[in-house]
Every structure is written in C-alpha cells, then in structure tokens.
Amino acid sequence: MNIPRLWREIRQRYQGIGVECEPCGRVYFPPREVCPHCRRGSIGNLNEYELGGKGKVVTYTQVHEPMEDYKMMVPYIMVIVEMDEDVRMTGQLVDVEYEDVEPGMEVEVTIRRLGEESPSGIIYYGYKFRPTR
Amino acid sequence: MKTKRKVGINGYAGYVPRYRITPKEIGEVWGKDGEMMAKGLNVESKSVPSPDEDVISISIQAAKWATERAGLTGDDIGAIYVGSESHPYAVKPTATIVAASIGATPYLTAADYEFACKAGTAAIQTGMGLVASGMLENTMAIGADTSQGAPGDALEYSAAAGGAAFIIGKDDLIAEIHHTCSFTTDTPDFWRREGQKYPSHGGRFTGQPAYFKHITGCTECIFEETDTGPDDYDYAVFHQPNGKFPLKVAKKLGFSKEQVLPGLLVTRIGNTYSGSAPLGLAATLDHADPGDRILVTSYGSGAGSDSFDIVVTDRIEEIRHKVPTIEEVIEDHVFISYSRYAKFREKIDIGAW
Numbered sequence: 001m002n003i004p005r006l007w008r009e010i011r012q013r014y015q016g017i018g019v020e021c022e023p024c025g026r027v028y029f030p031p032r033e034v035c036p037h038c039r040r041g042s043i044g045n046l047n048e049y050e051l052g053g054k055g056k057v058v059t060y061t062q063v064h065e066p067m068e069d070y071k072m073m074v075p076y077i078m079v080i081v082e083m084d085e086d087v088r089m090t091g092q093l094v095d096v097e098y099e100d101v102e103p104g105m106e107v108e109v110t111i112r113r114l115g116e117e118s119p120s121g122i123i124y125y126g127y128k129f130r131p132t133r
Numbered sequence: 134m135k136t137k138r139k140v141g142i143n144g145y146a147g148y149v150p151r152y153r154i155t156p157k158e159i160g161e162v163w164g165k166d167g168e169m170m171a172k173g174l175n176v177e178s179k180s181v182p183s184p185d186e187d188v189i190s191i192s193i194q195a196a197k198w199a200t201e202r203a204g205l206t207g208d209d210i211g212a213i214y215v216g217s218e219s220h221p222y223a224v225k226p227t228a229t230i231v232a233a234s235i236g237a238t239p240y241l242t243a244a245d246y247e248f249a250c251k252a253g254t255a256a257i258q259t260g261m262g263l264v265a266s267g268m269l270e271n272t273m274a275i276g277a278d279t280s281q282g283a284p285g286d287a288l289e290y291s292a293a294a295g296g297a298a299f300i301i302g303k304d305d306l307i308a309e310i311h312h313t314c315s316f317t318t319d320t321p322d323f324w325r326r327e328g329q330k331y332p333s334h335g336g337r338f339t340g341q342p343a344y345f346k347h348i349t350g351c352t353e354c355i356f357e358e359t360d361t362g363p364d365d366y367d368y369a370v371f372h373q374p375n376g377k378f379p380l381k382v383a384k385k386l387g388f389s390k391e392q393v394l395p396g397l398l399v400t401r402i403g404n405t406y407s408g409s410a411p412l413g414l415a416a417t418l419d420h421a422d423p424g425d426r427i428l429v430t431s432y433g434s435g436a437g438s439d440s441f442d443i444v445v446t447d448r449i450e451e452i453r454h455k456v457p458t459i460e461e462v463i464e465d466h467v468f469i470s471y472s473r474y475a476k477f478r479e480k481i482d483i484g485a486w
Contacts, residue, residue: 125230
C-alpha cells in the first residue's frame with residue numbers, strides 16, 4: 001500500500017467512517033460517492049457516518065496459505081460480518097479458536113496491525129474483529 | 134505538587150493481550166527450574182501480545198474504552214501523551230495514531246513519552262498541569278508496553294504486554310487527584326541503547342538503590358506533603374516488576390497486603406512496564422467504592438518515581454461497567470507454548486519468505 005492511499009483511508013480504517021444516504025437512510029462502508037438506489041438524488045446528500053463497530057458473523061473460513069503480512073498468524077480466520085447498520089465487512093477474526101466460531105456470533109471491531117511496508121517502512125493499522133466482550 | 138484547581142480522572146480503561154506463557158514453559162527451554170523462577174518472582178504467568186499487537190494497538194484499545202466509559206468523544210480530548218519504552222516507531226508518534234483512532238485530530242497537542250516504566254504516570258502529571266492551569270478541559274495519558282527480555286535472560290520470565298489510558302479532566306470526575314510528588318535521580322539500573330532489541334540491566338542493582346530507594350523516597354515525600362500515612366489510604370498501587378517487590382516495599386512503608394492485592398496484577402500477567410502502575414490503578418478503581426483513597430507510586434528505571442493521592446467519587450458506580458473491567462479483560466486468556474511465543478515475539482529468524 002502506498003503512503004497516500006494509507007493516509008487517505010485512515011479514517012475508514014481506524015474509525016469505521018462510512019457514509020449514510022440522506023434520502024434513503026442506507027449506510028455504505030467503505031464510503032461511496034453515489035448511492036446505487038437514489039443515484040442522482042444522492043449526490044451531495046451522502047453524509048459521513050461512523051459505524052458502531054458491532055455486528056454478527058455471516059460466514060467464516062480458516063486460511064492456511066497466507067498473504068505475506070499474515071505469515072506469523074497462520075492459520076487464521078477470515079469472516080464476513082453483518083454490522084448493526086446492515087453493512088457487510090470482511091476482515092480477520094482474532095482472539096478466538098476456529099472451533100468456537102459460528103454464524104451469528106457477536107463480534108466487535110478491534111484495531112490491530114495489518115502489516116508493514118518493510119522493516120524500515122510504514123506500519124499499517126486497521127480493523128479486525130474479535131468476539132464481543 | 135498540589136494543583137490550585139480541582140483535577141482528576143473522568144475516564145479510564147486498560148487492555149491486556151489474551152495470550153499467556155508460564156515461567157515453567159520458558160525454563161524448560163533454557164535448562165532452568167521455571168517453577169522455582171515463578172516462585173522466586175511471584176509470577177505465575179505473563180501476557181504475550183499476538184503478532185498483530187503492539188503499543189499502538191494496545192493504546193488504541195485502552196483509549197477507545199476510556200473515552201466510551203467517560204461518555205466523551207475524541208473532540209473533547211485536547212492532548213494525548215503516550216508513555217512507553219516499546220513505541221513501534223523510533224521516529225513517528227504513537228500518540229498521533231491513537232488520536233486519529235478516537236477522532237481527536239486535528240485540534241490537539243500530542244507526544245510520546247519515555248521514562249522506562251514510569252512514562253505513563255509522567256503523562257498523567259503533564260495532563261494534570263494542562264487541566265489545572267485552565268489550558269485544556271480534558272487530556273489523555275496512556276502507559277503501555279510490549280516489553281521484551283532477551284531469550285534466556287531473567288527478564289524473559291516476566292516481561293509482558295499491556296496498557297491503560299486515563300482521561301484527566303476537571304468535570305464529571307470518578308476520582309480526584311489531590312496531590313502528586315516525584316523523586317528523580319540518575320541511577321543506571323536498566324537501559325536499552327538506541328538500535329538494541331533487548332534491554333540490559335544491572336542485576337541485583339535494580340533492587341535496593343533503584344526500585345526500593347525511589348518508591349520509598351517518593352511515597353514518603355507524598356506522606357509528608359499531604360500529612361498522611363499508610364492507614365489513611367484504602368488501597369496502594371506500586372510499580373510491579375515482579376510479584377515480590379511491590380509487596381516488600383508496601384510492607385516497608387507500613388501498608389498491608391490487603392491494601393495492595395486488588396491492584397497487584399503482575400502475578401497473573403507479568404510486568405507490563407509502562408502499563409504496570411497504570412493497570413494496577415485501573416484494577417483498583419474497578420474495585421474501589423466512592424470515598425476510597427488510593428495511593429499510587431510508579432517506578433521507572435534511570436530512575437524516578439511518581440506518587441499520587443487519589444480519592445474516588447460517587448460517579449465511579451455510574452461508569453464502571455460501561456466497558457470491560459481489568460478483571461474481565463484478563464479473565465479471557467489462553468496459554469501458549471514457547472515455540473508459539475517465539476513465533477509471536479519474532480524470536481524466530483525466518484529469513485526471506
């Protein structure tokens with residue numbers, strides 16, 4: 001990830017800032033420029049919206065062949081989460097054993113290290129999920 | 134040091150990683166009697182951060198929970214100071230990342246602190262000054278570490294990870310800080326040179342002329358300045374490099390074991406360095422009743438101590454259970470093997486992937 005992209009996405013990665021379409025009330029994450037339902041009507045009417053950070057597991061899997069930044073975490077769990085705002089997010093599920101995960105499980109966002117550019121480069125932080133405390 | 138205006142804590146929280154390793158498991162690898170080591174240190178297990186945890190992620194979790202517990206937002210926080218000796222960057226502040234994660238940017242002042250294990254309490258004092266002077270309404274002080282001991286070194290049996298955040302303000306206080314005191318000298322008991330992965334220490338020299346002299350000197354200073362003694366406090370929290378030192382110094386100062394135990398976390402989570410006294414205070418606040426008086430004395434090698442005279446208010450009952458208590462955080466834990474610990478703590482050279 002290059003530095004300008006990292007910087008541009010800080011608010012969505014650290015705080016879960018998406019958008020809410022004023023005409024229809026739908027929430028989008030990551031933020032969209034246009035609401036696909038209200039189309040032209042949404043232009044200029046998409047307001048910042050901070051997700052509450054809580055949701056439920058829709059589906060999950062365990063990864064054994066990792067991406068470079070996840071090699072120390074193998075095997076690790078990836079989940080699709082239905083957030084309370086009816087938005088679906090994909091991320092890693094941490095602090096739980098694979099055997100204990102099930103659809104419908106309540107999870108919350110936790111900010112963790114996602115990776116790094118290199119040992120001397122920028123460190124990436126962002127959202128992951130863990131069972132709700 | 135007494136503030137002219139009322140100042141105190143209006144939000145707090147702590148975070149400790151989920152993984153644990155026992156001294157027995159470590160000892161087996163290095164041919165030492167780990168059980169004897171556990172007994173000698175009075176440390177049953179220590180916390181281990183997972184590969185995606187560091188001082189920044191630990192600080193963010195503590196900061197988010199502290200803000201939520203206080204009922205504040207990032208916009209309410211005018212300063213963030215993060216004390217640690219394991220900041221992930223040598224140059225680039227931990228505090229700016231924490232500030233961005235709680236939505237406190239851009240109108241705030243922020244910096245990272247380093248004073249071995251007492252950087253977090255130094256951050257509390259800075260916040261007190263900013264609030265008591267009227268410059269800011271609320272400031273945040275964090276003490277957190279993911280400390281490392283060299284493989285096989287005595288430190289490896291206790292060096293752990295965790296941290297706590299405190300919001301220092303003047304309104305809606307859950308505890309008033311009546312007084313603070315510091316005791317600082319140039320004492321070479323423990324250090325880490327620039328670029329070195331693991332710290333060095335003076336062995337037994339870290340005891341009497343370092344830990345005990347400074348904690349005793351600072352606590353006696355606050356006794357004198359506030360005209361109090363051990364019986365005036367319901368609880369006492371001391372820096373916890375192991376499970377023996379804080380109990381020994383407490384006894385020496387006239388405190389009972391009962392006054393110290395609610396904040397004595399080292400036996401279960403190890404030495405969290407800059408997070409040690411702050412986590413001990415957070416656990417004690419979880420336990421305290423309105424009106425209870427708490428003495429806190431931190432210790433940082435190099436060396437210095439900060440003492441605080443804190444009185445809990447009625448508001449503690451209202452906000453205590455808004456976020457997980459320290460006990461709830463450390464209750465959820467999993468023991469790991471030395472091999473998994475070595476992988477987590479980057480003690481395995483995997484070369485090019």
